[in-house]
Amino acid sequence: MKIHDLIQGSDEWAAFRLNHHGASEAAAMLGLSKKTTRSELLHMKHTGTPKEFSDWVQKNILDYGHEVEAMARPLIEDILGEDFYPVTCSNEDVGGNLSASCDGLTMLYDTAFEHKQWNTELATSIAAGILPADHMPQCQQIMLVTGAERVIFTVSNGTRENLVWMEVLPSPEWFDRILAGWAQFDRDLVDYTPPEVKPEVVAEPVRDLPAVIVQISGEIAVHENFSVFEAALREFLDETLIREPQTDQDFADLDLQIKAMKKAEEALDAAESQMLAQVQSIDQAKRQKDQLHKLVRDNRLMAEKLLDSEKARRKAERIEAARGAYTAHVAGLQEGIVGLTLAYQMPDFAAAIKGLRTLTSMQDKLDTALANAKIAIDLQAADLVTKLEWVAENAAEHRALLADLQQLSAKPIDDFKLVIRTRIDARKKAEEARLEAERERIRREEADKLAREAAQEATRKKAEEDATAAVARLPADIPEDPQPVALESGELWPRKALTHPLTSPVPATSTPTLRLGQINERLSPISLTADGLAGLGFTHAATDKAAKLYHASDFSRICSALVQHIQAAQGMHDPQKEKAA
Helix, strand or coil, X not given: CXXXXXXXXXXXXXXXXXXXXXXXXXXXXXXXXXXXXXXXXXXXXXXXXXCXXXXXXXXXXXXXXXXXXXXXXXXXXXXXXXCCEEXXXXXXXXXXXXXXXXXXXXXXXXXXXXXXXXXXHHHHHHXXXXXXXXXXXXXXXXXXXXXXXXXXXXXXXXXXXXXXXXXXXXXXXXXXXXXXXXXXXXXXXXXXXXXXXXXXXCCCCCCCCCCCCEEECCCCCEEECHHXXXXXXXXXXXXXXXXXCCCHHHHHHHXXXXXXXXXXXXXXXXXXXXXXXXXXXXXXXXXXXXXXHHHHHHHHHHHHHHHHHHHHHHHHHHHHHHHHHHHHHHHHHHHCCCCCCCCXXXXXXXXXXCCCCCHHHHHHHHHXXXXXXXXXXXXXXXXXXXXXXXXXXXXXXXXXXXXXXXXXXXXXXXXXXXXXXXXXXXXXHHHHHHHHHHHHHHHHHHHHHHHHHHHHHHHHHHHHHHHHHHHHCCCCCCCCCCCEEECCCCCEEEHHHHHCCCCCCCCCCCCCCEEHHHHHHHHCCCCCXXXXXXXXXXXXXXXXXXXXXXXXXXXXXXXXXXXXXXXXXHHHCCHHXXXXX
């Protein structure tokens, strides 16, 4: 807040108000003021001329208002235990153009005082704790500019007996509305063109048609002036009657002309009655009267329809222009909002001008309704932009969770954020649970794998130990480097391997049941063929279809023979011996 050293009511203070948007003007800017229209405020700001008041208004209302305000201030100070000082301030310190002329402000700037002259209707409302809508913008802008925590709104005539007050608290919604309203006002001010100054519309006097006279003498002679009346009537219809009204002046004149023609109809009817009262049958005069009556009536009806249709057309044109301007404004805002759609209803412009008769008053109300509609949709657009920016910053990776973002955008910003954060947290927890379950599955699989490998390793070691023990039991006279012999199959085998007692055939008493495939499963990864086993001295004892069958008791001897064969092969290819050779 920036405080300006100005005396309220001075010329410097008046100049300051013209260059700033004052709190007392906020209601007019929003079209809520009962004293100043929005169009009048635009004109004042554009021309730099303040509203003029008569000497009586200046003395009996404005000056008197300052007097009772000064009388009421110490009364409120006594009630609240606070001291108030008149202050003129603005928000120039933050680059703004809003101002407030406070009737009183505390030294800590936390409480403001606003005074209004005693008015029974207003006082009753304040006593009930209800601040009328046309006073709320001023109080809210005072708090917006000063940062005060409350406004003591007081109505009095300067006496303790006629003094009522209420506490008005700040409203963020009103702050947003006021800021958006002044922004729209500034845009309208740039495009403002002062209307052509026209004198007050007063219908031009319409010369009444000549009075209709019908007299009948005792000789049944008719004295009438229908010819004079007809000439004047036709001149009026051809030269005076407005057939294409354009302005408020034309509409007012045409309305008066219709009334004149209706009066002429009534005069003709009266003439007929007068004539018939004197004589029962005067056909020629009656026919002429009927003709003239029809001529007047037809043109009157035509003029009435023209007046109504033209008013309706002009009204419809202005309503349609306002609707088009609003639609274009919304379309412009929508272009800057990607991913959300502005939700709006077309303002009821027809209701805004209901009951108004002049084109000027209609246009003022339409302009105000359009401005307020723009203010409201601007606030909605700013709200959507804020929410989209928050989503881009905080939930860009979770847009899949926001399929209903359009519906969510209708929520207040805090609720909007809470819903999205809750969804994201729930998704993260679900994903973490899924990942933990996956990690647990992998841990179980690894444990099972290690268990299997340990079992396989134990089996392998057991087989090695069994084979080593079998070799240890062999006679010591096996030559270290036995000479291989060629078998009928063409393979080379150590001579002793073929005649070693462990591989020599042993009579079997059991039925052969051990399949070659089972032997290979036990010896895996070593794989033997039937011919290979035969080379080791073990011929299959039987067959089961294509399967070769061996005695189960031969398996340990097969292992021993295989170990001998491996050791013999190692000795045959010992690198040291090969080097020595």
